[in-house]
Amino acid sequence: xxxxxxxxxxxxxxxxxxxxxxxxxxxxxxxxxxxxxxxxxxxxxxxxxxxxxxxxxxxxxxxxxxxxxxxxxxxxxxxxxxxxxxxxxxxxxxxxxxxxxxxxxxxxxxxxxxxxxxxxxxxxxxxxxxxxxxxxxxxxxxxxxxxxxxxxxxxxxxxxxxxxxxxxxxxxxxxxxxxxxxxxxxxxxxxxxxxxxxxxxxxxxxxxxxxxxxxxxxxxxxxxxxxxxxxxxxxxxxxxxxxxxxxxxxxxxxxxxxxxxxxxxxxxxxxxxxxxxxxxxxxxxxxxxxxxxxxxxxxxxxxxx
Amino acid sequence: xxxxxxxxxxxxxxxxxxxxxxxxxxxxxxxxxxxxxxxxxxxxxxxxxxxxxxxxxxxxxxxxxxxxxxxxxxxxxxxxxxxxxxxxxxxxxxxxxxxxxxxxxxxxxxxxxxxxxxxxxxxxxxxxxxxxxxxxxxxxxxxxxxxxxxxxxxxxxxxxxxxxxxxxxxxxxxxxxxxxxxxxxxxxxxxxxxxxxxxxxxxxxxxxxxxxxxxxxxxxxxxxxxxxxxxxxxxxxxxxxxxxxxxxxxxxxxxxxxxxxxxxxxxxxxxx
Amino acid sequence: xxxxxxxxxxxxxxxxxxxxxxxxxxxxxxxxxxxxxxxxxxxxxxxxxxxxxxxxxxxxxxxxxxxxxxxxxxxxxxxxxxxxxxxxxxxxxxxxxxxxxxxxxxxxxxxxxxxxxxxxxxxxxxxxxxxxxxxxxxxxxxxxxxxxxxxxxxxxxxxxxxxxxxxxxxxxxxxxxxxxxxxxxxxxxxxxxxxxxxxxxxxxxxxxxxxxxxxxxxxxxxxxxxxxxxxxxxxxxxxxxxxxxxxxxxxxxxxxxxxxxxxxxxxxxxxxxxxxxxxxxxxxxxxxxxxxxxxxxxxxxxxxxxxxxxxxxxxxxxxxxxxxxxxxxxxxxxxxxxxxxxx
Numbered sequence: 022x023x024x025x026x027x028x029x030x031x032x033x034x035x036x037x038x039x040x041x042x043x044x045x046x047x048x049x050x051x052x053x054x055x056x057x058x059x060x061x062x063x064x065x066x067x068x069x070x071x072x073x074x075x076x077x078x079x080x081x082x083x084x085x086x087x088x089x090x091x092x093x094x095x096x097x098x099x100x101x102x103x104x105x106x107x108x109x110x111x112x113x114x115x116x117x118x119x120x121x122x123x124x125x126x127x128x129x130x131x132x133x134x135x136x137x138x139x140x141x142x143x144x145x146x147x148x149x150x151x152x153x154x155x156x157x158x159x160x161x162x163x164x165x166x167x168x169x170x171x172x173x174x175x176x177x178x179x180x181x182x183x184x185x186x187x188x189x190x191x192x193x194x195x196x197x198x199x200x201x202x203x204x205x206x207x208x209x210x211x212x213x214x215x216x217x218x219x220x221x222x223x224x225x226x227x228x229x230x231x232x233x234x235x236x237x238x239x240x241x242x243x244x245x246x247x248x249x250x251x252x253x254x255x256x257x258x259x260x261x262x263x264x265x266x267x268x269x270x271x272x273x274x275x276x277x278x279x280x281x282x283x284x285x286x287x288x289x290x291x292x293x294x295x296x297x298x299x300x301x302x303x304x305x306x307x308x309x310x311x312x313x314x315x316x317x318x319x320x321x322x323x324x325x326x
Numbered sequence: 327x328x329x330x331x332x333x334x335x336x337x338x339x340x341x342x343x344x345x346x347x348x349x350x351x352x353x354x355x356x357x358x359x360x361x362x363x364x365x366x367x368x369x370x371x372x373x374x375x376x377x378x379x380x381x382x383x384x385x386x387x388x389x390x391x392x393x394x395x396x397x398x399x400x401x402x403x404x405x406x407x408x409x410x411x412x413x414x415x416x417x418x419x420x421x422x423x424x425x426x427x428x429x430x431x432x433x434x435x436x437x438x439x440x441x442x443x444x445x446x447x448x449x450x451x452x453x454x455x456x457x458x459x460x461x462x463x464x465x466x467x468x469x470x471x472x473x474x475x476x477x478x479x480x481x482x483x484x485x486x487x488x489x490x491x492x493x494x495x496x497x498x499x500x501x502x503x504x505x506x507x508x509x510x511x512x513x514x515x516x517x518x519x520x521x522x523x524x525x526x527x528x529x530x531x532x533x534x535x536x537x538x539x540x541x542x543x544x545x546x547x548x549x550x551x552x553x554x555x556x557x558x559x560x561x562x563x564x565x566x567x568x569x570x571x572x573x574x575x576x577x578x579x580x581x582x583x584x585x586x587x588x589x590x591x592x593x594x595x596x597x598x
Numbered sequence: 599x600x601x602x603x604x605x606x607x608x609x610x611x612x613x614x615x616x617x618x619x620x621x622x623x624x625x626x627x628x629x630x631x632x633x634x635x636x637x638x639x640x641x642x643x644x645x646x647x648x649x650x651x652x653x654x655x656x657x658x659x660x661x662x663x664x665x666x667x668x669x670x671x672x673x674x675x676x677x678x679x680x681x682x683x684x685x686x687x688x689x690x691x692x693x694x695x696x697x698x699x700x701x702x703x704x705x706x707x708x709x710x711x712x713x714x715x716x717x718x719x720x721x722x723x724x725x726x727x728x729x730x731x732x733x734x735x736x737x738x739x740x741x742x743x744x745x746x747x748x749x750x751x752x753x754x755x756x757x758x759x760x761x762x763x764x765x766x767x768x769x770x771x772x773x774x775x776x777x778x779x780x781x782x783x784x785x786x787x788x789x790x791x792x793x794x795x796x797x798x799x800x801x802x803x804x805x806x807x808x809x810x811x812x813x814x815x816x817x818x819x820x821x822x823x824x825x826x827x828x829x830x831x832x833x834x835x836x837x838x839x840x841x842x843x844x845x846x847x848x849x850x851x852x853x854x855x856x857x858x859x860x861x862x863x864x865x866x867x868x869x870x871x872x873x874x875x876x877x878x879x880x881x882x883x884x885x886x887x888x889x890x891x892x893x894x895x896x897x898x899x900x901x902x903x904x905x906x907x908x909x910x911x912x913x914x915x916x917x918x919x920x921x922x923x924x925x926x927x928x929x930x931x932x933x934x935x936x937x938x939x940x941x
Binding site: 033034035036037039040041042043044046047048050051052054055056057058059061062065126127128130131133134135137146148149150151152153155156157158159160161163164165166167168174203204207211223226227229230236237239240261262264265267268272281282285286289290296299300303306307310311314 | 331333334335336338339340342343345346347349350351352353354356357360411412413415416418419420421422423424425426432435436438439441442443444445446447449450451452453454457469470472473476480492495496499505508530533534536537541550551554555558562566567570573574577578580581585
């Protein structure tokens with residue numbers, strides 16, 4: 022690892038003459054089958070809705086208007102600010118944030134604990150935390166649904182133990198959705214924090230302890246600020262996929278209230294049949310995610326200088 | 327140690343780690359246990375049996391599940407293979423291509439499929455396919471999968487390549503090896519474990535995908551996740567639990583393999 | 599080298615998967631509506647390989663056909679009002695006179711129907727009704743009123759499942775209020791909007807495909823359901839009773855339609871003829887627990903169907919109504935009510 026680390030970052034250029042050819046296949050396929058579709062979706066969000074699905078090539082702002090303004094049941098009331106869709110987005114953000122906090126509360130101690138084990142034990146703990154991530158997401162969500170349903174093993178078990186008298190309702194609640202999201206993305210929180218804590222030099226903590234700093238103060242004032250980039254990375258890795266999640270709200274939330282994912286799905290696969298609106302909602306979701314990621318990239322770049 | 331305590335030990339962290347593992351494993355273990363339930367109903371325990379495992383291989387729905395498993399497997403192998411080849415080429419271009427303008431833009435483009443929320447990719451791809459008249463079927467799923475597999479294959483491959491010193495290739499080139507020979511006989515063997523990890527990650531991501539597949543699949547084409555989703559929408563049945571358990575074991579097998587390949591990789595990595 | 603082998607294997611697999619469309623039939627059908635054995639029988643008789651995808655509402659069927667699936671299925675099974683809509687959308691192919699050998703088997707009363715006069719595009723599949731079931735362990739009072747769903751008693755609050763389809767749920771709500779379908783009266787529409795908004799607080803979930811499962815598993819104590827699907831819930835052991843409410847209920851007929859641009863049109867015709875055989879229609883009825891629209895099924899049916907409380911409305915029950923197709927402007931208001939409801 023001598024090259025690159027010490028000096029002014031010399032980058033090997035063995036393949037420089039053909040690099041464009043090497044990268045072209047990836048560029049082309051992602052460009053043609055992802056960038057182009059997203060651009061087309063942007064165009065669609067400005068087109069007129071065809072009755073019962075599809076679009077008419079006639080530019081309009083109707084989709085964004087529908088998102089922002091409520092014109093009443095019959096569409097002829099004076100426009101007032103439409104809260105419903107903003108609420109759906111707010112709800113999704115709250116759910117994603119809830120899942121992120123939940124992941125952080127459990128994930129941080131877990132990551133810390135694993136990072137402070139001996140090398141052999143570390144590997145085993147890490148393996149245990151990551152295995153569920155490799156299991157199909159759908160199967161994990163279904164398993165969670167089975168476990169927490171009203172007559173499921175969790176409630177039966179608690180009742181058998183005499184801890185509760187009647188099944189307490191978990192399924193079809195917001196908490197169930199957060200639990201599902203937590204369960205889906207927990208390893209994303211643990212791994213970056215683990216990496217940061219592992220790099221952390223515990224001599225810093227020991228020095229503070231020599232100066233009679235209380236234990237939890239050391240954690241709060243010294244360790245956490247140092248591993249912060251790992252914590253932020255973990256939060257983003259959980260928050261972003263949670264925002265557009267579809268399976269957890271659908272299977273664990275009872276599909277009773279829309280989340281961003283199900284709102285978009287409904288426009289194309291369900292009864293709403295409003296493609297431009299679905300495209301507009303997708304663009305808004307995409308913009309939000311890109312803003313979060315850009316802010317993160319900025320802060321990372323600053324941190325490196 | 328003036329404070330008289332271990333700075334690496336915090337009370338409660340071990341308990342939370344155990345809680346974490348409990349939450350992660352409890353649902354899976356419960357499903358595994360119930361897959362051996364002899365009862366028709368999932369809520370009642372009637373003793374241990376393998377009937378649901380027989381059911382998924384010989385029952386009424388077995389043909390559907392077999393076909394879905396076959397589709398999933400062929401799509402995942404094809405998508406992961408193509409993505410791995412593309413990602414390996416891209417990684418060599420990015421990491422061994424010197425400094426060039428647009429390097430970060432190029433990296434952003436390659437990682438775009440990870441950044442765009444899945445539901446957005448799904449919708450955009452559906453709109454695009456329907457606009458250009460691309461017939462939905464197995465091929466449409468494959469194309470969509472290749473796209474989102476590329477960054478997942480790219481990450482482990484480029485990470486591996488970054489850890490390899492350029493002196494090996496430079497030595498080879500000093501001895502008049504062509505670029506291809508250098509790649510084939512010097513770079514690729516050292517990159518091997520990274521390429522395999524990339525392939526496995528892409529493979530599992532493809533096998534896992536539900537949202538995008540559900541949008542772009544054609545008539546009569548189901549993958550395991552879409553078939554399972556269709557089945558569980560009507561209620562969780564015992565045969566789904568047996569199927570889930572088999573998939574679970576398959577995933578654990580894969581992750582164990584990838585772990586040992588990673589281990590071997592560390593062993594043969596040239597130390598500087 | 600390994601990579602090459604893998605690629606080769608994958609390429610071969612793709613080729614094998616994409617075999618020619620000859621001898622195939624692609625069905626787009628409701629979930630849990632045809633026994634696999636019957637499809638196997640069709641394959642055994644004709645050598646035609648059948649693939650089937652499923653949907654859970656008429657609206658989903660339409661949405662998916664619109665989103666690029668038209669041209670990949672041969673037949674679908676829309677309900678009555680959806681046949682009209684699909685016909686107006688130009689999604690249906692015409693069956694020529696004499697093309698169907700068994701068309702004479704269609705019951706006379708189902709031959710000339712409003713949604714497809716003279717059966718130019720469709721044949722009857724099954725017909726039945728939509729209302730709701732109540733778990734009698736949970737609620738023991740009178741259930742023959744739509745109050746159970748829209749103004750529920752204390753015992754049922756928070757334990758109600760409704761169908762995730764505007765067609766049926768909003769029509770049942772209209773019946774509860776006693777207002778006509780496709781109303782253009784603003785006060786009536788506002789009342790409908792308020793009713794469902796208020797009732798939503800008592801509903802646990804919107805679920806069509808799990809409508810039976812939530813009743814059987816006990817996740818819901820009352821739920822909108824189709825009569826045959828509901829009978830299956832009862833037969834699976836749930837103590838549930840189907841209601842024919844005094845305010846009215848929905849009747850429907852599902853129909854096999856020939857889709858436009860069907861890739862295997864000739865096989866689709868063979869399949870339709872197959873379904874018109876009394877023996878096969880009866881097999882579907884015995885499986886799905888609805889009522890066939892084909893002559894001569896009587897002796898072949900499960901005797902229990904003759905007396906089942908789901909198939910046989912009480913003498914004083916009102917007549918059910920079909921879902922009507924509203925014009926675009928009116929439908930937009932109903933769509934709006936549904937969208938607001940699910941927000």
